[in-house]
Amino acid sequence: MPTYQRTAVIDADFETVWEFYDSVAELEILTPDWTGLEVARAIGPDGGRRPDGYRVGTEIHLEMRPFGLFPATEWVVAVVDREVSDDRASFVDEQVGDRGPYEQWRHTHRFADVDDGTAVHDRIDYRVPGASDLPLATPLLAGMLWHRHRKTRALLE
Template sequence: MPVYERETVVDAPFEEVWAFHSHHSGLEALTPDWMHLRVETAVGPDGEPDPETLEPGATIESTIAPFGVAPRQRWVSRIVAREEREGTATFSDEMVRGPFPKWVHTHTFEAVDGGAASESSGTSSERSSDGGTRIHDRVEYELPVVRGLLGPLGSIGFEPMFRYRHRKTKELLE
């Protein structure tokens, strides 16, 4: 099965980055406008609407319309794992309905000394004294094939999407 991975360091404290990604509003904030994402519902594992934290069993039902030209596609994800330890955390979501035959996205966060500014320039900033956070995305997937052609999302490619997500995370949290 194909795997896509991308990693970046954000010059923001681990706790702040983890909290941001623990709510469905993080998904909305990090999805490029050209995907035309709408989160229709977010439901916690016990059925509560709009849970504060996405715990295992929570589901997010959204619709997307890439570039606004395709009909809206339904995408339902379920949080299947979540773990937090001192300075590290991870959660995984699995698509249970949507445009891919298989999609498992594992998000990993790790506190690092300094931050992106101190790593790239060798100087420290006010923010980097709090430490930074390494974000690692890993997606296991199968692309849809319709009459020999990739489905609409497969042709877009993951790199622009995840490059945007990581850049936007830095913009919002640094």
């Protein structure tokens, strides 16, 4: 399965970066406009509509309209793992079944306190339908993660 990874060091303390990322609101803030992504709704593990952070069992229902040219498509991801300590945090979201543009999607988000600030590491394992293991989506993912890290710097540094 193709994988894309990107790491950035943000010149901000770990608590600030983690607090920002541990919120469904950050998703729309950090996603490039060209994706046409909107959070339609988020459902916490308790069934509540406004989950407090990315807890295991949280489902995020997205609508995507790439470049504003295509009909909206649904994309549902669920948080399947989460770990938080005083100087590290991570969470993993996976596409729910066939409810999205990928055959498989697993996005691991890692954050760590480092000397220069906070390391933000994204790893995306994915499979595009009908594409075997060719890394067809890699340029789009590279652009998306570059944008996310640049925007994080602009907002938090």
